[in-house]
Each structure stands twice: as structure tokens, then as C-alpha cells.
Amino acid sequence: MRAVFVCLATIIFSANLLYTQTTGINKYHILSDKVALTLEGGVTYTLADFKKAEYSYFGRLLGEYFFPSTQIGVWGLRGHATTGFLQGSGGASTSRPNLTQFKTTIISFGGGVEYLLSLSNVVMPYVYGGAAYLYYDPKDDNGNRLERNISKKYSRHEWSLIGEFGFRFLASENISVNLGANINYVNSDNLDDIIAGTDNDIFFKGFAGLSIYFGGTSDSDEDGIKDDDDLCPGTPQGVMVDQFGCPFDTDNDGVPDYLDKCLNTPAGILVDTDGCPVDSDGDGVPDYLDLCKDTPAGVPIDTRGCPFDEDEDGVPDYRDKCPGTPTGMEVNKFGCQLEIFKKELPELTATILTSGANFDVGKSNLLPGAKIELDKLVAVMIKHPETRWNIDGHTDNTGSYSLNKRLSYERALSVANYFVLRGIDRARLEINGLGPDYPVAENTTESGRAMNRRVAITLIDKDVKSQPPLDIEYDVKSERHVGNMIFTDGNQYCVQVSSFRNRQRAENELRRLQDLGENAFIVKVNLPQLDGIWHRVRIGYFNTLSEAMQRRGKVVR
Known part of the structure; x- marks a missing residue:
């Protein structure tokens, strides 16, 4: 008997482990949190001290409760009430030759634990183990109590141990047809009113019946989270969910992992419907890394998302009409070298x-x-x-x-x-x-x-380089950094003096520069890679790089 229980325990554990590893889904078992009312009937078969074991009949009523489960199997508790008969014939195998037949009335009440395993949506084998109070009353074929029963040589009240195996076939979510058999071991050798040998009497039952189920766990999307607790009802089947019933979102970008094509997006980065960082200009560099967010389609770029500028004159190659400008030369918006206008000044020191x-x-x-x-x-x-x-x-x-x-x-x-x-x-x-x-x-x-x-x-300067002012608005969206905190949009230049997280500090710096006569202004930017909003204080605008560099040398502390 012990070996049987060890074998059953091994099968149950292995089935649950295999199910979890194979599916990875916490779908509720169909009987999870349900109550069942079961009516069954069948035959009994008794091994006692009579020469011939015979079949008789019985009926029973079961009440069951199945615990919540997201495994392939479900545990349950059972209580039962049983009534029926046990009988044998052919004469007793003892010295009572006149006794040719017995028929014992049995009544029992008991309970125990059961485990059902779902092989499919229909077939569920199960095992049960329990104990029961047993009342039995041995009689002859005429219905009269037998000799030792009449003389009260033993108690008609005993305990029995029950082991059961069977199948339940689901006709619907709330009805099943049952087939099974059990063995009943009684702590007595008096079921037939005779004591013979060293073994106690035992009997078997084979039965069929019908179960009706009530209640249960409502989990509409079958994700293993009750509907009452599910914050994300309607999750597609097969999708792994968290404790709240929502699909996992490892990078917390608002796009669940099963839809996310970029699973490790940094925190705080704006993403598209595929869970990938937004790339407004479609140049392959996401906006949070892109220093030039409005690059025209098809323009080659560097790792910063900016168009190449081989001669580093501040004018990107795709707009540069004069590539190969020597280093340090001042250029116009087309990338071509500026003329130098020299104006005669009086000899004044x-x-x-x-x-x-x-x-x-x-x-x-x-x-x-x-x-x-x-x-x-x-x-x-x-x-x-x-x-x-x-x-x-x-x-x-x-x-x-x-x-x-x-x-x-x-x-x-x-x-x-x-x-x-x-x-x-x-x-x-x-x-x-x-x-x-x-x-x-x-x-x-x-x-x-x-x-x-x-x-x-x-x-300050006796030789002054100048360029007629450009009648064009500075385009901050297409600007690029040309070094030493000087920025250009390809046409004009501005100098970044300082940068603050605190708006008030930026405004204080702004007023200081304006008091010095500078055309100062603040540019507010959101830099997720630098943890948020910054206030850049700049001066400008200048027509040439040298003007910007000279001004920077005077202003930047």
C-alpha cells in the first residue's frame, strides 16, 4: 500500500512540473474553487470467509470541494454517505456447515482527500484516500441476524480505510459522468459473522454516477487571475501576466513584452506602438540619442544622428556647396568661404x-x-x-x-x-x-x-571682419554643436554660456548678461539621458564663427 501511495505522489508531482515547464501559463483548472454534488451507484464484491464471493449493490451521495488551482491537477475534499449490501454463498469455510449464505447491510459516513488530473478538457483520472465510520449487520438468506451477531460477540460499528481510483468525463463545465472502483479495508473479520484465518474481511466497489458542479473561479481570459482581481481583462491566451493579470512589461515603456520589439528601452524614453524609441526623422538614431532630430530622409548621418560634415565648417555635406574648406575658414550658409571686408579706421589708439x-x-x-x-x-x-x-x-x-x-x-x-x-x-x-x-x-x-x-x-579690433547680416531666422531644431559650446543651424551662430536645471538660476544669469548689453535668451530642452529639463542660457546671433568665438572669449567665465 505504501508503494502505491509513493508511486501516485511521484506521478502527481511530475505531471504538475511538466505542465508548468511546457505551458508556462497559470490558467485556472476547470474545477478550481467549485463545489460538487455527486450521486453514484454500483456493485459490491466481498472477500470474506465464505467459499464463494458474490456481487451485491450499493448507492452513495458525495459532497466535494475543489481548491483553487492553476496547475494541471486540482486537490479536493470529499464527504460521503453510503448504504448497500455485502454477500457471499457456498457455505462457510469453517465448522458451521448449516450456514450457506450471508447478506450484510452496510451504512457508512466518511471523508478524505482526492486529486484530479486533467489529461484533456474532457478526461480527468483521479485518486482518493480517506476513512469512514462503518455500520454493518450480518444476516442469513432469510433476513435473520446470524448467530454471533445476535449474541453480540462483536460490535457492529467499525472504522474502514478507503482507497479509490476512477475517471470523470466532463459533459460540460458543470456536469461530469463518473466511473471508478475502490477498496474498503475494515478493521474486523466479522462482516460475514465468522472469524476464520488471520486476515480481516475486505470488500470492493465498482460504480458509475453523475456529478453536478457549482460556483468556481471566474477567469474570462484564462490568465490565472480571477476576474475580480484582474486589472487587464481580455489578455490574449498564452500571454504571461503579472500578479495583477497584466502582460509583463519588462522595460516599463507601456508596451507589453509580447508586443514589444525593443525589450530593453531605457526608462522614461518615449516609444512607438512597437515599444521602440521614437525616431522622428527615420534616420535610424532614436530621438533620445539624436542630436539632429530633423535630418532629411536619405541623408547619411553619424552615430549622433547628424549629417556628415567632412570639412567641419558647420555646414553639413548635403548642403555644402564648397566641400573641402580648409580648417578654420569662415563660411556662409552654403559652406563657401566668406569675403573679408576691411574698413579703414582712423589712426586711433x-x-x-x-x-x-x-x-x-x-x-x-x-x-x-x-x-x-x-x-x-x-x-x-x-x-x-x-x-x-x-x-x-x-x-x-x-x-x-x-x-x-x-x-x-x-x-x-x-x-x-x-x-x-x-x-x-x-x-x-x-x-x-x-x-x-x-x-x-x-x-x-x-x-x-x-x-x-x-x-x-x-x-578692441582694428581689422574688422564683417558680413552683411543674414535675413533669416535661426533654426534651433536643425542646429549642431561645432565645439566650445558654439552652435549653428548652418546660417547663424550662437554661444551657450551656461546651463541650469533651476529656472530661477537661469533667469538670474540671463539678467546679468542683458545688463552687460548681450542679446541673451533661454532655450528650454528636455534631455531624458540627462534626467530631464535643462535651461540653456545663450547669446547670439552671429553671422560668422569667428564672431561667435570672439564673443565667447569675452563673455564665458
Whole structure:
């Protein structure tokens, strides 16, 4: 008996393991969480102490409950009530020759555990093991109690052990036809009223019947998650799901794995319906890696998604009318070298305003005499609008260093404000308060200190390269980086001064640059590979790369 149970346990375990490895699907068993009411009847066959074992009949009523299961098999609990008869004939194999036949009435109540295995959607073999209370009443062929029964030589109440094997054939989800047989081992040798030999009496049953099932687990999409708990009803059959009934989405991009053609998309990246990163221009480089998102169709690109620029002049090859431009040459929007316009400037090195004749003592407001000299410079500036100028304020070393620095800056600013008042663009002027750091004479004498108290106005570039301004709007969508944080759209250039996550810090930097006369602006960009939104502070725009480079050298700290 023990070997039989070990064999059955091995079969059950192997079947479940094979089912899980083969299907990988947690579909609920058809009897999962169901209650069954079963009526069965059949024949009994008794091995007792009479010479001839005979068949009789019985009937039973079963109540069953099957546990929730997503395996190929399902466990259940059973309770039963049975009534019937056992009989034998041919005379007893003892010294009671007058006793030729017995017929024992049996009534039992019991329960146990069963396991059903689904071989298909219809056929389910099962095994059952349990115990039962057994009442039995041995009688002769006339219906009279036998001798030892009458004299109460034994108790008519015993326990029996039951082992059962059978098949259930599903006619529908709620009805099955059953066939089976069991063995009943009784802890008594008195089923026939006779004690003989060393073995107890046993009897067998063979039966057929009908089961009706109620309730059960509702799982419409058969994914192993009850409908009440399923957050994704209607999942296609065969698709693996998580604990909520939703298809697995390993990279969390919103496209389930069974539809996802790009299973390892980085977090936060926008994807298409196939689960692949969006590639707006179709160049093979996804947008989150593409530095040039609007490349025309068919244009060869590098690993950054940008069109090739073999001569590195800032104009991509597909638009470059002059390929092979030497390194460092300035080009126009067609990639061709710019002409250099040289404008003659007057022989002018510097204009020096000393403090005594041009400023109030210890103050920054201009005296009338200073304006005569400044107007001469205004005329030059108006005639040569491409020029740029330094305005440097200086002091002697008398007094507080910080006060001297501030006074020198305020005097330089007064000069600049006068130029602006006369129509000069503020962006052409560089203002510096240098304090006592750059003396031109000794500070040990009054005449030396007077020479050191001055404002110097000097030309920044004597040879000026210029290009007529381009009447075109800067295209930020097609821009590319040409080095040193200088960007171009192929026509104009701008310089990136700084970049901040915090908008307020970017605006503070913007105001600082605008106070210096720069055409500053903020570009807001979303960079998933750098964890989100950045605020880029830039200045521009410039017609040539050299202009952008010169401006960067002055502005970028």
C-alpha cells in the first residue's frame, strides 16, 4: 500500500512540473474553487470467509470541494454517505456447515482527500484516500441476524480505510459522468459473522454516477487571475501576466513584452506602438540619442544622428556647396568661404579722460569738457558701426580699495551711458572698473596720482571682419554643436554660456548678461539621458564663427 501511495505522489508531482515547464501559463483548472454534488451507484464484491464471493449493490451521495488551482491537477475534499449490501454463498469455510449464505447491510459516513488530473478538457483520472465510520449487520438468506451477531460477540460499528481510483468525463463545465472502483479495508473479520484465518474481511466497489458542479473561479481570459482581481481583462491566451493579470512589461515603456520589439528601452524614453524609441526623422538614431532630430530622409548621418560634415565648417555635406574648406575658414550658409571686408579706421589708439577736468571730485558724473572729447569718438563709432570698444576706469591708490574699484566702474559706466545716449549700441561697449590695479605713473606724487585717475577708451579690433547680416531666422531644431559650446543651424551662430536645471538660476544669469548689453535668451530642452529639463542660457546671433568665438572669449567665465 505504501508503494502505491509513493508511486501516485511521484506521478502527481511530475505531471504538475511538466505542465508548468511546457505551458508556462497559470490558467485556472476547470474545477478550481467549485463545489460538487455527486450521486453514484454500483456493485459490491466481498472477500470474506465464505467459499464463494458474490456481487451485491450499493448507492452513495458525495459532497466535494475543489481548491483553487492553476496547475494541471486540482486537490479536493470529499464527504460521503453510503448504504448497500455485502454477500457471499457456498457455505462457510469453517465448522458451521448449516450456514450457506450471508447478506450484510452496510451504512457508512466518511471523508478524505482526492486529486484530479486533467489529461484533456474532457478526461480527468483521479485518486482518493480517506476513512469512514462503518455500520454493518450480518444476516442469513432469510433476513435473520446470524448467530454471533445476535449474541453480540462483536460490535457492529467499525472504522474502514478507503482507497479509490476512477475517471470523470466532463459533459460540460458543470456536469461530469463518473466511473471508478475502490477498496474498503475494515478493521474486523466479522462482516460475514465468522472469524476464520488471520486476515480481516475486505470488500470492493465498482460504480458509475453523475456529478453536478457549482460556483468556481471566474477567469474570462484564462490568465490565472480571477476576474475580480484582474486589472487587464481580455489578455490574449498564452500571454504571461503579472500578479495583477497584466502582460509583463519588462522595460516599463507601456508596451507589453509580447508586443514589444525593443525589450530593453531605457526608462522614461518615449516609444512607438512597437515599444521602440521614437525616431522622428527615420534616420535610424532614436530621438533620445539624436542630436539632429530633423535630418532629411536619405541623408547619411553619424552615430549622433547628424549629417556628415567632412570639412567641419558647420555646414553639413548635403548642403555644402564648397566641400573641402580648409580648417578654420569662415563660411556662409552654403559652406563657401566668406569675403573679408576691411574698413579703414582712423589712426586711433586710445582716448584718455583724466578725472580732474572731466569728472567731479570723488564722483562719476561727467563735466561738460569731457563731452567734447567723447563726441569726437561718437562720430567715429557712428561711421564704423562694426567696431567695438573697451571703456576702462582707473583710480589712484588713495583710500579704500573697494571704493576705488566701485568709483572706477561708475565712471566707465557714465562714459558708456553717454555713448548710448548718443545712439551707440550698448552691445559694442565693454565696461571695466579696474580701480588702482593698473597705474601709469607713481602714486607717490600728486602729479602721478592725477595721471592714474583716468578713463581709457580703446578700440578692441582694428581689422574688422564683417558680413552683411543674414535675413533669416535661426533654426534651433536643425542646429549642431561645432565645439566650445558654439552652435549653428548652418546660417547663424550662437554661444551657450551656461546651463541650469533651476529656472530661477537661469533667469538670474540671463539678467546679468542683458545688463552687460548681450542679446541673451533661454532655450528650454528636455534631455531624458540627462534626467530631464535643462535651461540653456545663450547669446547670439552671429553671422560668422569667428564672431561667435570672439564673443565667447569675452563673455564665458
